[in-house]
Amino acid sequence: MSEERATATGFPGPRVGIVGGGQLARMLAEAATPLGIHVRVLAATEGECAGEVVPDVVIGSPDDAEALRSFAATVDVLTFDHENVDHDALVQIERDGTPVRPGIATLRFADKAHQRREFAAAGLPVPPFVVIDPVRDLDHLSVADGFAARYGEMTNDGLIVLKASRGGYDGRGVWMLGRSELAAFLAAYRGAPLVLEPKLALERELAVLVARRPSGQIVTWPVVETIQVDGMCDEALLPAPVDVTLAAEAERIGRAVAITVDAVGVFAVELFVSDGQVLINEIAPRVHNSGHVTIEGSMTSQFSQHLRAVLDWPLGPTDSVAPAASMTNVVGDDADDPRDRQHLALAASPAAQLHLYGKAPRPARKIGHVTVLGTSLESCRAEARAAVDALIGGSGDDGVQGSSDG
Amino acid sequence: MSEERATATGFPGPRVGIVGGGQLARMLAEAATPLGIHVRVLAATEGECAGEVVPDVVIGSPDDAEALRSFAATVDVLTFDHENVDHDALVQIERDGTPVRPGIATLRFADKAHQRREFAAAGLPVPPFVVIDPVRDLDHLSVADGFAARYGEMTNDGLIVLKASRGGYDGRGVWMLGRSELAAFLAAYRGAPLVLEPKLALERELAVLVARRPSGQIVTWPVVETIQVDGMCDEALLPAPVDVTLAAEAERIGRAVAITVDAVGVFAVELFVSDGQVLINEIAPRVHNSGHVTIEGSMTSQFSQHLRAVLDWPLGPTDSVAPAASMTNVVGDDADDPRDRQHLALAASPAAQLHLYGKAPRPARKIGHVTVLGTSLESCRAEARAAVDALIGGSGDDGVQGSSDG
Numbered sequence: 001m002s003e004e005r006a007t008a009t010g011f012p013g014p015r016v017g018i019v020g021g022g023q024l025a026r027m028l029a030e031a032a033t034p035l036g037i038h039v040r041v042l043a044a045t046e047g048e049c050a051g052e053v054v055p056d057v058v059i060g061s062p063d064d065a066e067a068l069r070s071f072a073a074t075v076d077v078l079t080f081d082h083e084n085v086d087h088d089a090l091v092q093i094e095r096d097g098t099p100v101r102p103g104i105a106t107l108r109f110a111d112k113a114h115q116r117r118e119f120a121a122a123g124l125p126v127p128p129f130v131v132i133d134p135v136r137d138l139d140h141l142s143v144a145d146g147f148a149a150r151y152g153e154m155t156n157d158g159l160i161v162l163k164a165s166r167g168g169y170d171g172r173g174v175w176m177l178g179r180s181e182l183a184a185f186l187a188a189y190r191g192a193p194l195v196l197e198p199k200l201a202l203e204r205e206l207a208v209l210v211a212r213r214p215s216g217q218i219v220t221w222p223v224v225e226t227i228q229v230d231g232m233c234d235e236a237l238l239p240a241p242v243d244v245t246l247a248a249e250a251e252r253i254g255r256a257v258a259i260t261v262d263a264v265g266v267f268a269v270e271l272f273v274s275d276g277q278v279l280i281n282e283i284a285p286r287v288h289n290s291g292h293v294t295i296e297g298s299m300t301s302q303f304s305q306h307l308r309a310v311l312d313w314p315l316g317p318t319d320s321v322a323p324a325a326s327m328t329n330v331v332g333d334d335a336d337d338p339r340d341r342q343h344l345a346l347a348a349s350p351a352a353q354l355h356l357y358g359k360a361p362r363p364a365r366k367i368g369h370v371t372v373l374g375t376s377l378e379s380c381r382a383e384a385r386a387a388v389d390a391l392i393g394g395s396g397d398d399g400v401q402g403s404s405d406g
Numbered sequence: 407m408s409e410e411r412a413t414a415t416g417f418p419g420p421r422v423g424i425v426g427g428g429q430l431a432r433m434l435a436e437a438a439t440p441l442g443i444h445v446r447v448l449a450a451t452e453g454e455c456a457g458e459v460v461p462d463v464v465i466g467s468p469d470d471a472e473a474l475r476s477f478a479a480t481v482d483v484l485t486f487d488h489e490n491v492d493h494d495a496l497v498q499i500e501r502d503g504t505p506v507r508p509g510i511a512t513l514r515f516a517d518k519a520h521q522r523r524e525f526a527a528a529g530l531p532v533p534p535f536v537v538i539d540p541v542r543d544l545d546h547l548s549v550a551d552g553f554a555a556r557y558g559e560m561t562n563d564g565l566i567v568l569k570a571s572r573g574g575y576d577g578r579g580v581w582m583l584g585r586s587e588l589a590a591f592l593a594a595y596r597g598a599p600l601v602l603e604p605k606l607a608l609e610r611e612l613a614v615l616v617a618r619r620p621s622g623q624i625v626t627w628p629v630v631e632t633i634q635v636d637g638m639c640d641e642a643l644l645p646a647p648v649d650v651t652l653a654a655e656a657e658r659i660g661r662a663v664a665i666t667v668d669a670v671g672v673f674a675v676e677l678f679v680s681d682g683q684v685l686i687n688e689i690a691p692r693v694h695n696s697g698h699v700t701i702e703g704s705m706t707s708q709f710s711q712h713l714r715a716v717l718d719w720p721l722g723p724t725d726s727v728a729p730a731a732s733m734t735n736v737v738g739d740d741a742d743d744p745r746d747r748q749h750l751a752l753a754a755s756p757a758a759q760l761h762l763y764g765k766a767p768r769p770a771r772k773i774g775h776v777t778v779l780g781t782s783l784e785s786c787r788a789e790a791r792a793a794v795d796a797l798i799g800g801s802g803d804d805g806v807q808g809s810s811d812g
Contacts, residue, residue: 030440033459055459
């Protein structure tokens, strides 16, 4: 048999198509290589960061139904780096015969209003909420005001949280307002419907990662604690330092969500712990920042597991490989490019596992992460933070991300 | 700053050029991606397996001095997938200003005759040996006969091992002959000089992986036991089940070899244990099959470490992440293509870490490996073997590699 090369038509073995060429696509490709899975990426532009390490990139818009369909026709299964995709095209792609995983019903859960309504209807624990549409509902202000009147008192500072149901990420599309500020904000607002909830007093935030394959197998990883800075995930700690009852409740919720959203692949359930109760904050129907710690920290990483799940292969064990693991994000800045500073990070923390995404630094842009395995969360956190600080460099007085962490 | 893409000139951060596009280049590239290191591969043909997963491949022969020089001029450091390279060109490349790591003096140790002479001269433990050149030495037969007369009795069956000093691998270029067979063999032999040694009674074979950076830091991994089938590495066990004295002696030899060969990067020292003594069999001046188990089994894999070493970055810890880890090679056959059978392997061993190299199966061709982490070497070996058997498939009666292992 002659040596063959990956081509559009000739690759032996499974071909996974990924819509979007960001860091999630890049890390999925890293996981695909050893598994002998061929990855093809649909990227909107030449510059998306997966293209640096994936030879097989097709340029096309995820909003272009024809581009999506012709891309999907060349792969065995279609999956996602992000959910901003033409859903009608996905319906057609499934009719054409290429499985879309997660499916369209699951992707719809990227809408935060849809999530809240469906989870509440399924009896899953969610914060008090109401959905308003300032653009189309005539009574939106009275509904919002009534909600603020009723729930503002649940919080120390009387604030209500407003979340855009679509399009927000990393703290964007989230506002915290007092009851008296609602009218002016809503009068000016022109975006997607809003989910309102009280600004709860949080003991901590957790995330449970879940994988499900089409034939039904479900696995969860040990629950992770996430630490947010300015609405953006800054650290993830594996395992979360919580008691077994709370951890079990988080995993139970994760499994119940898998059924409710009819999940295929890996997804993350972000959880609030408030007043001793575990409540669902939101889900991300895909691999997630809170799961990057599984790359080194777990017997099976979220990325390998996602590929196994969307191909309906047997799922892998999710046990941790070390007593403690901590991940810290590398957030861009005006300072130095981390891609010239790895040696400094490794000098600061020789055990640091660096992950740089091939993205240029910009303020508030996630451009990498660092994971450290060890015997205590505190020492792992300190080592990861030291590596991140060395990667970012800068003068330290211009708002370097993460230096606020104790 | 605008988004940028890897190009010949524009990549921000370190660029490592790898001569050769086989599985070692492929796994180096896998390790380079998260570190934010750009990899450029010089491949002899379009079909070399690293090309499936590395976008930046230049086609050119490693025997073509001009191809090597122009390739080297575009990277920050030059390293190797294999040692079959024009050494004169490497001298010129260093003069041109691109570091060659490992250096030319180290690459010369790929010659088995050179190894034996230098190690013996340095007082390192090697088996009894003699080097003959049947093509150029008039007295080669009498030297060989005298060696066989003296050392044939050291072995149970009176055999002498003859090894081609250059060009052999995976059992090729090695012959075992009785004293009476030498004359006919040598009369017909037309290859490189031969190293002769007694066929020692081996208790086991070990390998010690060593990394050294130009500024001097040396680290070793815990010693590995290698199990050979038909002269080819079949399994690697981490850690080798040997007593601490033997393990310490192996690591001591590894460090001494690093100095003797003036190593830069990762290299492997293959060792015999015979009559309670540790003897150097041979070294490979690069990442090595015996070290694939470090990808999941160690805090720092041999591939990440090699990149760190050739860039003169601080080296990482080499501690094991599990009490036991076992790697089994996937060797090609006439049977099925493993790239269609991953689901069967994962059903047989859900914890198996599959590594397929993008190579079509052929008899006696290494096309992948499987690693399993766990609490006992025996259970890891059994799980890895089950996964490999499922990957290879076939009828089981046509010489499937590895099924002979107990």
